[in-house]
Amino acid sequence: MKSFDSNAIGKAAPIDKWVAAMEQAFIDTAQGVVEVPPRVHLDRGPNTLLLMPCFGSTYFSTKLVSVFPENLQKKEPMIYGSVLLNDGQTGRPLAVMDGSKLTAMRTAAVGAVGIKYLAPQEASNLGVVGLGIQGFHQALFACQQRNIRTLRIMDNSDEVMSRFSKRFSAFYPKINVIPCKNAEELCNASEIVITATGSHQPVVPAHGGWWKGKTVVGIGSYKPDMREFPD
Incomplete structure (x- = not known):
């Protein structure tokens, strides 16, 4: 074997x-x-x-x-x-x-298929909330589907965001990585938004209509009491 x-x-x-x-x-x-x-x-x-x-x-x-x-x-x-x-x-x-x-590779490929068929062809701004192994691979795969110029990231830890930025830039040195202080900033500026968290509370804003015309990929909620999106 x-x-x-x-x-x-x-x-x-x-x-x-x-x-x-x-x-x-x-x-x-x-x-x-x-x-x-x-x-x-x-x-x-x-x-x-x-x-x-x-x-x-x-x-x-x-x-x-x-x-x-x-x-x-x-x-x-x-x-x-x-x-x-x-x-x-x-x-x-x-x-x-x-x-x-x-x-990580399989789930990132699932997100990439969705982006391939659903995201605007001209999309160049990607946002990722949750920067663990899933979030990292989601970002890598998403950037192969569109001509991404800017990646906005958010996590609870500044250390995690710094480590993610350095690791990601080794794969895509020409993409500008911007750490965000809150999800509202990230969502408003991104045409494609990916959430990859284990949160039990929504991690994206419930107001503002930021989602209109955008592609959103949520992969973190795998149990009934988990949720990344508001009602």
Whole structure:
């Protein structure tokens, strides 16, 4: 059985290939080529365990993800995960993969597909709220879909924003990165807004009509008591 760590997954394919694969995955799911049962969701206090199977004729896979929000206070990733790939004809295990990196790439590809088809072609201003592993990859993938000139970012930590800016600029040195003091500033100035937080309260303004004519991608709310957007 083969093993693929975070570095191997990150180097497996360029961003456009990830986006094309995700787009095909949507088509295959809609046409019944693959079967994706509802994920198993288990809560223990503030922590969550997610079990996600997917069945195809050639392969089937199972992703196991743990979400521990308090890890952020310990300066550890909030999300850990593993993916097991099996032969669809025999069930033989073929590979185990780093689920955190794979989830980041896959989820960023989902957001990128949405931006590809829904965002204005002339959009050049991107805003990202929440700068963890998900927010970082969302930004990387989004900038491949449009000619982004300015990226506005917001997080609860100035240290996180500074670290994000330096890391992002290594990939896109020509894009101007602007830390924002509040979400209203970010949303008003951005044509594409991405939220990638674990918040239980809205992280974007409820007033001002800032969302009109804009593309908004929200990926953080995975439980009924979580929300990134107001009513």
